[in-house]
Amino acid sequence: MELAITLDNRLAESLHRQLYEELRRAILAGRLKPGERVPSTRAMADSLGVSRATVTLSYEQLIAEGYLEAAIGSGTRVCVQLPDELLQSLPVKQLKAESFSLNGSKTPAIKLSAYGNYLDDSKPLEGIDPDLPISFKTGRPALEEFPMAEWRRLLLRHCRTSSARLLDYAPDMRGEPKLRAAICNYLGRSRAVRCSADQIIIINGSQQAIDLVTKILIERGDTVAVENPGYLGARRAFLAQGAKLVPIPVDESGIVVEKLESKAASQVKSVYVTPSHQFPTGTMLPLQRRLELLKWAERRGAVIIEDDYDSEFRFGSRPIPALQGLSEGKNVIYVGTFSKVLFPSLRIGYVVVPESLARVFTRARWIADRQTPTLEQLVLADFLNEGHLERHLRRMRTLYAKRRQALIRGLKLHFEDRVDVLGENAGMHLMVRLQTDFSDEDVVLRATEVGVGLLSARIYYLNDSRAGEFVFGYGGLSERRISEGIKRLGKALR
Template identity: 55%
Template sequence: MDFPLSLNPHSPIPLHQQLYEELRRSILTGRLLPQHRLPSSRSLAKLLGISRTTVTQSYDRLLSEGYLETIQGSGTYVCSQLPDELLHSAPVQPGDRPSQSPIRLSSYGDYLAQTSFQLQPEPDQPICFRYGRPAFDRFPLPVWRRLLSRHSRSLDWMDYATDMQGYRPLREAIAQYVGRARAVQCTPEQVVITNGTQQALDLMMRLLITPGDTIAIEDPGYLSAQRIFLSHGAKLLPIPVDEAGLQVETLTKPIAYPVRLVYITPSHQFPTGATLSLPRRLELLAWAEQQQSMILEDDYDSEYRYGDRPIPALQGLSQSYAVIYIGTFSKVLFPSLRIGYLVLPHSLVSITAQAKWLSDRHLPLLDQRVLTDFILEGHLESHIRKMRSFYDQNRQALVQALRIHFGEQITILGDKAGMHLMVRLQTHWSDAELVQRAEQVGVGIMLAQPHYLTPADRHELIFGYSELETAQIQIGIARLAQALYPNF
C-alpha cells in the first residue's frame, strides 16, 4: 500500500470495522482512485500484522456495497463506477447532515404536529383501578382455541376478502344479536365491520364532517372521540351531563351555528355512568330530525346492567335515519380482537364500505369467522351472563367499601351499569396530589379531568373494577381512604 492505514488494536471497534472505514474513507476522499488495485487479502494481512480473515471481512463488505470490484485472475480494484460526486466528497460525520426544508403537512398533519397529545398514563400499582379492560383470565379461551383450530384447517381465509362491508355471516350474526339484545332495528345489509370503535368514528368524520362543522359532545366525554373530531377540523360544542345524561335542552336553545352531529353514549355515559332518560331520548331524536342533524350512538358496554332492565338502544327508538349505531367487542371479549361495527342508514352503507376498503381493505378473515361461530353457537351471550355476575359482585364490593371508608366525603355516580363508576370527592387535595398519595400506598387511580374540555381540579376519580378480585378492591379502597383522609 502506498499510503498508511491507522488501526488501533486497543479500540472497542473491531479491527475489520476499522479497516473497512479506513478503506472506504480513502476511496471517498480520492486517496484511492477508481481502478486502483488493492493488495491481496494475504499480503495486506501480513503488512498490517492482522489476520487474513479480518481483511477478507472488510473486502467483502466493500465489495457488497459497490466500493470494490474483482476482476477474475487479476485482483481486487476500486470500483470504476463510483459517482463523481462521491469520489471527492468529505466523509459524512454524525451531526453534519445538511439542513433540509420542513416537510409541508396537511391540515390533519398540522393538527397532530401542534397537538402532540400523549396517551393518558395508566397507573402501574399493585392494586390498580384502571378501566376499559375486561377480566382476561375469565375469557373462555378453550372455546376460542377450538373454533380457531376449526377454521385454521382450510386455506381460503388467507386470501383477500371480497365483501367490503365485512364477512357476510358475521354481519348476519351481529344483526341478530343487536336486534335481540339491544333492540336495534337493522338488517345485515346495514352492518359494516370496522377495526374497532376508533376506526368507526374516523370513517364517520371523513364522510360527514367538513372542517369547521360543529359536533355536540358530552362534557365530560370520551377523550379519544374528542381527539378524532378535532383532528378532522370540527368545532366541539360541549353539552353538560347530569344524572339523567346529556342535557338535551342545551341543544334546543338558539345557537349561532348549526350542529352537524351529536356524539353520545346514552346507555352508560362515559365517564359519569349516567343513563339518558327516555324523555330526553325522545327529545333528542325529535331535535335531530327537525334540525336534520345526525346522532352517533356509541354503545360501548351496555351489555352490563345490574338490577335495572336493559335499556334499548337509541337507534331502535328512531323513526327516521338520524342515528348511526357503533358497537364493539373490545369490552365483552378482548381489545386485541379489534372488531367493531357500524349500523348505518341504507343511504350511507355503500360509501362507508368504500371508505373502509380504502382505509385498510379488510379485517382478518380468520378472526371474523371465529367470532361468527362464537356468536351463533351461543358462547357470546353465555360469556356475557357469567361476566355480568362477576362484575356485579365486584361493583357491589366497590360501592360498599367506598361507603364504609369514605362515608359522606364522596358521591358515587354511574354504579348501575358497565365496568366502572365515577366518584366525586370532597377534599382539599389537588388532582395531582390525589394520584400521588394513592401511589404512595400502592393504589393506582385515574382522574376524570382529562375527559373534560375545560381544565380544573374537579376531584373526580374513575374506578374500574373489572380486572380485580373482591379482596383487592376492599384492600385498595381501605388504603386509599387512609392516604386521603388519615383522620377520618
C-alpha cells in the same frame, strides 16, 4: 409572530414548564425559525395572560439549554445553531419535521397537513402508569375469565379446514356475511336495533367507526356537539378533522338535550353520544330524553353518532331501546364493539348505518385498511351463533356486579360520607365524587405513591370541570384487589 400556545393551569405541570415545552417544540418543529425573534417577556405574558415571571423562567431555561439566545439591545432570538446533542436526542417523531439535518446543514422540513399538525401538537393522552400494582384503569375487562379454551377450539376448527378464501382478500369489504347476520340478530334481540345485515359493517373496533364517521360526515370548520364530560377518543377524532366542538352538559340523566337548542349549538350538524352508559359519568339517557334528542336531530337534519360501548353490563336496570331502533334508523349511526364484552386486542367492532350510507362507509373502509381479518370474524361468528357470547356475558354480569359492589363497599368504608357514587348500576367503571382537602393532582400522586392508579375526571371535561371527581375502572380487578386498593387510597388521603 403568530404562535398558537395553550397553557392549562389545571394541569399538574407548572405554567412555565408548559410554556418551555411549547416553545421548545415549536423550535424543534421549525415553526420558530433559527434567528427569529420571540416576543418580549412582557408581550408574551400579556398575550398568554400569565405573569412575567412565568415567561422569564421559561426563557431562561431555553437560553440555558441553547434553544434561545439573548442579545443585548435586540431581544431574545431562536439560536441559529442548535447544539448537536440536542438534535441527536430527538425522538424519531420530531426528526421528521426538523429543518436541520444532524450535521447542521439545512434540509427541507416535512410539511404536515392540518390533520398531521393537530396530532403532532396534541397533548399525549393521560394514562395510568402500567407498572402500578393496582390500577383502576377504565375499559379493561376481566381478561383472565375469557373462555380461551372455547375460542381456541373454534380457531382450530377454521384453521383445520383452511382454504384459500380464509387467506385471501375478502370479496365483501363490509365483513363476513355470517358475522354480520349474527350481529344483526344479537343487536335486534338485546338492543332493539332495527336494521338488516346489509347495514352492518364490521370494523376494527369502535374507534375506527368514529374515525370513519368523522371523515365521511364532518368538514373542517363544522360544529359537532359532544357530551361534557365525554369520551376523549371521539373528541380527538373530531378535532383532528378540524371540527369545532360544542360541549353539552351531562346531568344525572345524561346529556341535557335542551342545551342543543342554545345559541352556541345553533350550527351543530352532528352530535356524539353514549346514551346507554354515558362515558364517564355512567348515567343512562331516559326514554323521554332519547325521544327529544331524536326530534331535535330530525328538525335540524343532524346526525346522531350513538356509541354503545359497554351497555351489555347492566345490573338490575332494564335496557332502554337504542336510539337507532327508536329512530327507525334514519339519522342515527350506531357504533358497537367486542372490546369490552370479549377482549380489546380482538379489534372487532361494527357500525350500523342508514341504508343510504352503506356504500360510502364500505368504500371508506376499503381505503382505510381493506378489511378485518377473516379468520377472527369466522371464529367470532361461531362464538355468537353457538351461544358462547351470551354465556360469557351472563358470567361477566355476575362477576362485574360483585366487583362493583366491592368497590362501593370499600369507598363507603374508607370515605364514609365523603364519597358520592355517580351513575347507574351498569358498565365496568364508575365515577365518584370525593371530598378531600387534596387537589386532584395530589390525590392521583398520593394514590401512585401507595401503588394505586386512578384518573381524575378532569381530562374528560372541555370546560367547567369539577374538582374531586375520579373514575374507577373495576372490570379487570378482583374483589380482593379492589378492596386493597381502596384501603390504600383511604389511608393515603387521610
